[in-house]
Amino acid sequence: MAGSAALATGGVLSSFTQDMKEKNTSGQLKGNINHSACRWCYGAIPLEQLCISAKEIGLVGIDLVGPKDWDMLKKYGLLSTMCNGAEISLSKGWNDKQYHDTLIKSYTEHIDLVSKAGFVNLFVASGNKGTIDDETGLKNCVEGLKQIVGLAEKKGVILQMELLNSKIDHKDYMCDRSAWGVELVKRIGSPNFKLLYDIYHMQIDEGDVIRTIRNHHESFGHYHTGGVPGRNEIDERQELYYPAIMKAIVATGYKGYVAQEFIPADADPIASLRKAIQICDI
Numbered sequence: 001m002a003g004s005a006a007l008a009t010g011g012v013l014s015s016f017t018q019d020m021k022e023k024n025t026s027g028q029l030k031g032n033i034n035h036s037a038c039r040w041c042y043g044a045i046p047l048e049q050l051c052i053s054a055k056e057i058g059l060v061g062i063d064l065v066g067p068k069d070w071d072m073l074k075k076y077g078l079l080s081t082m083c084n085g086a087e088i089s090l091s092k093g094w095n096d097k098q099y100h101d102t103l104i105k106s107y108t109e110h111i112d113l114v115s116k117a118g119f120v121n122l123f124v125a126s127g128n129k130g131t132i133d134d135e136t137g138l139k140n141c142v143e144g145l146k147q148i149v150g151l152a153e154k155k156g157v158i159l160q161m162e163l164l165n166s167k168i169d170h171k172d173y174m175c176d177r178s179a180w181g182v183e184l185v186k187r188i189g190s191p192n193f194k195l196l197y198d199i200y201h202m203q204i205d206e207g208d209v210i211r212t213i214r215n216h217h218e219s220f221g222h223y224h225t226g227g228v229p230g231r232n233e234i235d236e237r238q239e240l241y242y243p244a245i246m247k248a249i250v251a252t253g254y255k256g257y258v259a260q261e262f263i264p265a266d267a268d269p270i271a272s273l274r275k276a277i278q279i280c281d282i
Contacts, residue, residue, distance in 0.1 A: 029058040029281050032250050036081040036259035037273055038063040038224065045269065051076040053270045057277055063224075063259035064123065067113050081257040082160065082196070082222060084123040086110035090164070093127025095137035095174045100144040107148045107159075115155035121222055121257075122152075123196070124161040126175035137174045142187045152192040160222050162196040165204040169231075176205050178212050178219075185219040194221025200261065203228045203240055210248045217252035224261040225276065232265040234276050246282045 029035070039062050042050050047069055054062060054076070061079030070080055086106045092099050107122070114122050126141060145159065152159050161184070166176040175181050181195045197220040203209055213220065227238030234242050249258065258280060264272040 029277070032282060033246060033280055034081075034255070034257045035059045035277050035280065036061045036063050036079075036257045038082075038259050038261040039065050039069075041261060041263055042269055042273075047072050048075075051078055053273070054078060057270075057274050059277070061257065063257070063261070067110075067117070070117050070119075080114075080117070080119045081259060082121045082123055083110070083114045083117075083119050087123060087125050090125045090170060090173065091128040093125040093174075094141040094144045094161075095127045095132055096130070097140050097144070099127070100140075100147075103144060104147050108151060111148065111151050111155050111157045114157050120156065121158050121160050124159045126161060126173065128170075128172040129174045130172065132174070134174070134180060138180070138184055138187060141184055145188055145193060149188060149190045149193050153190060157192065158221055159193045160196040161193075162224075163198050163202055165201040167204050169201070169204075176201075178202060178206065178216060182216050182219045195219050196222040196224065198224040198226070198261065199240065199242075199245060200224065200226025200228055200231055209240070209245055213245070213248050213252065217249075217254065220254075222256055223249060223254075223258045225258065225280065226262045230265075231261075231263050233272050234260070234262055234279055242276075242279050243282050246280045250282065 036059055037054065051072060055078065061081035062073060063082040064084045065073060065080040066083065066085030073080055088099055088102060094103060110122060129137065149159065161175055161181060163175055163178060163181050164170040164173045166173045185193060185195060199209055202212065225234050225242065227234045228240055230238065234240065260273060260276045262276065266272050
């Protein structure tokens with residue numbers, strides 16, 4: 001039985017590797033996915049160099065880039081596919097009313113900046129639980145976010161709250177389950193408030209990724225990747241099969257962005273990024 005399992009696994013990996021080799025020969029992206037990558041994963045690479053590489057690979061933009069670096073992206077015809085800089089931190093967010101005044105002021109300013117720059121998405125964090133229960137956290141988030149979502153609608157900006165795992169990386173983070181996030185989307189009731197569905201994080205905290213995407217895709221406005229476990233390359237060395245996940249996303253009619261958010265472990269981070277794009281370009 002062990003031998004059969006090994007042979008079966010080997011067959012899957014061989015198929016995976018062969019598929020990547022075939023994609024490598026084409027050099028052309030299919031256009032079904034709007035590809036991006038998160039800036040922080042390539043912090044050792046100067047932004048201009050990263051922009052040049054991103055353009056060569058075929059990315060449409062770079063995620064988690066704030067206002068001070070937007071001109072550099074525009075120089076190379078790239079978008080800030082997920083703008084940030086309005087948040088206080090991941091742990092201090094909308095679920096705690098003591099931060100509302102600061103957040104409302106900051107997001108009011110940043111919504112205007114994002115709109116004027118011609119971008120769309122703006123990052124939002126729930127904050128950590130602390131002594132706040134889930135229901136109170138929902139109510140607090142609704143109370144605060146409803147004070148800025150009207151402006152977001154007027155300016156054409158989509159606020160995107162990220163789902164993060166609380167098991168490994170972000171202990172005590174409140175928006176750590178898709179069900180909680182989907183409920184928040186329903187209560188806010190605006191097309192300009194969505195969830196950033198991070199595949200890596202949700203595989204860790206709840207799994208069942210493809211079913212969740214199929215059932216709740218209306219609430220998801222953006223996607224992040226990452227290899228599980230370890231948050232490294234998304235190839236056969238980790239447990240998620242990203243081609244199937246990307247097919248599920250495309251099947252929902254999604255037209256937004258998919259951003260690579262793995263931490264390159266191999267010697268050449270740009271080669272790892274290029275391979276990840278090929279894996280996801282279904």
